[in-house]
Amino acid sequence: MKRIRVIRGWKDLTEGDRGAAVAMGSFDGVHLGHQRVIGLAARAAADLGAPLGVITLDPHPRAYFRPDEPLFRLMKPDQQARALEKLGVDMLYVLPMDAELAEMTDRAFAAEVLHQGLDARHVAVGFDNSFGKNRTGSPQAMRAYGQEMGFGVSVADPVGDLDGDKFSSTAVRDALRDGKPEVAAEILGRPFAVEGPVQRGRQLGRKLGFPTANVDMGDYVSPRFGVYATRTRLSDGRVVPGVANIGVNPTVQGITRPLLEVWLFDFDEDIYDRIIETSLIAFLRPEEKFDGLETMTEQVMRDAAQARALLGA
Numbered sequence: 001m002k003r004i005r006v007i008r009g010w011k012d013l014t015e016g017d018r019g020a021a022v023a024m025g026s027f028d029g030v031h032l033g034h035q036r037v038i039g040l041a042a043r044a045a046a047d048l049g050a051p052l053g054v055i056t057l058d059p060h061p062r063a064y065f066r067p068d069e070p071l072f073r074l075m076k077p078d079q080q081a082r083a084l085e086k087l088g089v090d091m092l093y094v095l096p097m098d099a100e101l102a103e104m105t106d107r108a109f110a111a112e113v114l115h116q117g118l119d120a121r122h123v124a125v126g127f128d129n130s131f132g133k134n135r136t137g138s139p140q141a142m143r144a145y146g147q148e149m150g151f152g153v154s155v156a157d158p159v160g161d162l163d164g165d166k167f168s169s170t171a172v173r174d175a176l177r178d179g180k181p182e183v184a185a186e187i188l189g190r191p192f193a194v195e196g197p198v199q200r201g202r203q204l205g206r207k208l209g210f211p212t213a214n215v216d217m218g219d220y221v222s223p224r225f226g227v228y229a230t231r232t233r234l235s236d237g238r239v240v241p242g243v244a245n246i247g248v249n250p251t252v253q254g255i256t257r258p259l260l261e262v263w264l265f266d267f268d269e270d271i272y273d274r275i276i277e278t279s280l281i282a283f284l285r286p287e288e289k290f291d292g293l294e295t296m297t298e299q300v301m302r303d304a305a306q307a308r309a310l311l312g313a
Contacts, residue, residue, distance in 0.1 A: 004085040006092045010117030020053030020091055021045035021122035021152075022114075025129060026169070027056050029074035030083040031188045033159040033167040037126050038087055040154040044122035048152075051090040053118070056080070057097040063219075064097045071219045074172055074188075076195055079277070093118065106132025110145035122152040129155075179224030181280040191231070191279035194220055194246075194260050198271050208297045210304070212261040213271060215278065217246070222258060223280065225287040229307035230262055232278040234271065240264045241313035243304050244278060250289035263304065265313050282310055 007017050023041035027034045038054060045052040062072065075083070081092055095101060095113065104112070109132045114120045123142060131137035139155040146153035160166045167187045175183035176192055185191045196215040206212075213232075225247030232240050244262035262278050284303055290296040307313070 002090065004081055004089055004092055006081060006094060008094050008096070010093065010095060010113045013117065017091065018117075018119040019121055020051040020118065021048055021124070022053040022055050022093070022118065022120050023124045024055040024131070025126055026060055027054060027080065027084070028060060028072075029169045029172050029188055030080060030087075031167055031169065031172060033126065033156070033187075035087065035189065036159045037124050037156040038084070038089065040156055041122065041124035042088060044124065044152060044154060048121050050121050052088060053091040053093055053120075054084055054089050055093045055095060055118075057101070058094050059097050061097055064102070070222070071217075072173055072221045073219045074169060074192065074221060076218075079193065079195055103133055106137025106141055107145065108132070109137065110142065110149060114145075115149040115151065120151050122154070124154045124156065126156050127158055173221045176221055176223040176280075179226060179283040179286070181223070181228065181283060184280075191281055192223070193233075193277045193279040195275060195277040196260075197273050197275055199259075200272050208293060208300075210263045210297070210300050211268070212244075212263050213276060215260045215262070215276065217258040217260060222246075224283065225258070227284040227287070227303050228280045229282040229284060229310045230278050230280060231311070232262055232264055232276050234276055235274045240267050241308070241311040242267075242278075243284070243300075243307035244280075245287060246280075247287040250287065263300070265304070265308065282307075 021041045021044040023038040025034060025037060042052050084092055114123060123146060125139050125142055127139060129139055143153045158166050172184045172187050181192055194215060194217065196218060198213045198215060201214050223246055228244050228246065230242045230244045232242055234240065242262045242264040244260055246260050247258055260278055284306055
């Protein structure tokens with residue numbers, strides 16, 4: 001598979017990094033609705049003989065304009081790039097969400113970024129896409145700018161489930177906060193996954209008979225605190241079933257930030273500081289405080305047995 005090129009900014013690009021058919025949006029999660037937009041851009045790229053590109057912003061506009069709101073990320077940049085690469089995207093344009101971009105009108109964005117900077121040959125957007133200062137730009141405005149500036153425009157229809165609920169990043173976050181990872185997976189087209197380096201801890205789990213690999217939740221959306229059946233992709237590509245707790249483990253003092261603590265079944269290797277990616281498959285129970293380590297250990301063993309049965313492990 002051809003590797004995706006990550007291009008930061010839109011100024012002074014080489015000719016090889018310009019002239020793509022692009023999909024534009026935040027694409028946090030790269031869910032099925034996002035994939036519809038990217039599919040429109042892919043068809044245009046094929047018709048035009050152009051590369052396929054995706055435009056996104058970093059940081060996410062919500063984090064830029066409303067930094068004090070609860071954490072909400074569904075994926076890290078590397079996860080996003082891998083998901084887009086699997087869809088055949090050639091170039092990922094990461095535009096800096098800064099004061100210059102925030103003050104740019106929708107017309108200026110179309111002219112300076114899309115037309116002059118990227119030389120976009122086609123732009124695909126979602127039906128509810130907005131762009132420019134104060135989000136004044138709309139899909140209809142993009143069509144008008146495309147006609148004026150010489151690039152094609154396509155607009156994706158809403159994508160939803162059989163009940164008509166729209167697939168969206170917000171719906172994914174709501175499902176995770178409700179402890180429904182299977183609903184999140186239906187919208188994403190794959191399980192939600194937490195990626196990060198394995199931290200060095202007190203190795204309490206190892207002493208109790210269930211060694212865990214601990215990953216800081218960082219700025220991910222906070223799923224419902226509790227225990228999950230999981231599958232973890234190691235840095236070498238192997239996938240290992242397991243059971244994980246997400247939360248602050250109230251039975252053990254000293255944990256102040258939410259952690260993912262995953263027990264990888266039938267696995268005993270040193271993976272400290274290595275990057276792992278843990279997918280949440282099913283919610284087993286809420287996080288709880290036990291009256292002692294022995295009681296907690298007994299429950300963890302029951303959780304493990306339930307997760308093994310569910311995962312066929």
